[in-house]
Amino acid sequence: MSEKKDDKKKAPEAAAAPGEEAAPSKKSKLLFFVMLAAGAIALIGGSVGATLFLTGYFSAPPVEVKEGAKADGEKGGEGSAEETDASGEVAEGEEKPSAEIPESEKFTATYKPIERDFTLNVPNSRKFVQFKIAYKTFYGEKIAERVTKHQIAIEAAVIATAGQFGEEEMTSLEGRTKLVEALRDAMNDVLIRNEDFGGVDEVMLTHFVFQ
Numbered sequence: 223m224s225e226k227k228d229d230k231k232k233a234p235e236a237a238a239a240p241g242e243e244a245a246p247s248k249k250s251k252l253l254f255f256v257m258l259a260a261g262a263i264a265l266i267g268g269s270v271g272a273t274l275f276l277t278g279y280f281s282a283p284p285v286e287v288k289e290g291a292k293a294d295g296e297k298g299g300e301g302s303a304e305e306t307d308a309s310g311e312v313a314e315g316e317e318k319p320s321a322e323i324p325e326s327e328k329f330t331a332t333y334k335p336i337e338r339d340f341t342l343n344v345p346n347s348r349k350f351v352q353f354k355i356a357y358k359t360f361y362g363e364k365i366a367e368r369v370t371k372h373q374i375a376i377e378a379a380v381i382a383t384a385g386q387f388g389e390e391e392m393t394s395l396e397g398r399t400k401l402v403e404a405l406r407d408a409m410n411d412v413l414i415r416n417e418d419f420g421g422v423d424e425v426m427l428t429h430f431v432f433q
Contacts, residue, residue, distance in 0.1 A: 354429035365421035379408040
């Protein structure tokens with residue numbers, strides 16, 4: 223009877239053996255899936271990294287060079303946008319841009335004096351003014367000859383025009399600027415009436431005394 227009781231006590235311990243073997247089996251499967259997932263992640267990461275490397279993602283961005291600029295240390299050479307020789311002129315095969323020149327600058331300026339001292343009383347004043355003038359033209363000796371030809375008429379026009387300016391105008395810079403403009407117009411008026419062409423570009427005061 224005692225042996226049977228001993229067998230009954232040992233039976234539960236013998237039945238526990240299969241459960242102990244099942245636990246390590248579950249751990250092994252779990253470890254297998256973890257390693258499988260890690261391998262898959264590593265494979266995907268490596269594939270993505272290789273793809274980015276091959277497409278140049280990790281390469282330095284290209285340096286942008288502006289059109290016409292030369293790299294450091296480069297001096298001229300073939301293929302440059304514009305080549306010049308030692309004199310600064312554009313090399314053969316290149317057209318040099320031309321700028322439009324105003325008509326008044328296509329001729330050399332000629333300066334001529336009026337050989338007379340002008341003295342006249344200032345209107346509404348006890349003072350008088352003395353002055354000499356010269357003129358500028360871009361039409362050379364042609365206008366100078368016409369001014370000499372009509373000098374008497376021009377001198378009369380100068381006196382008549384200057385006699386219209388009062389003391390305040392004679393003593394101010396703005397007034398004298400208006401005076402020389404009026405004298406220019408007076409000279410051109412004489413030339414136009416007699417020669418059908420003016421040609422006086424500017425009149426200047428070369429001597430001026432107000433007293």
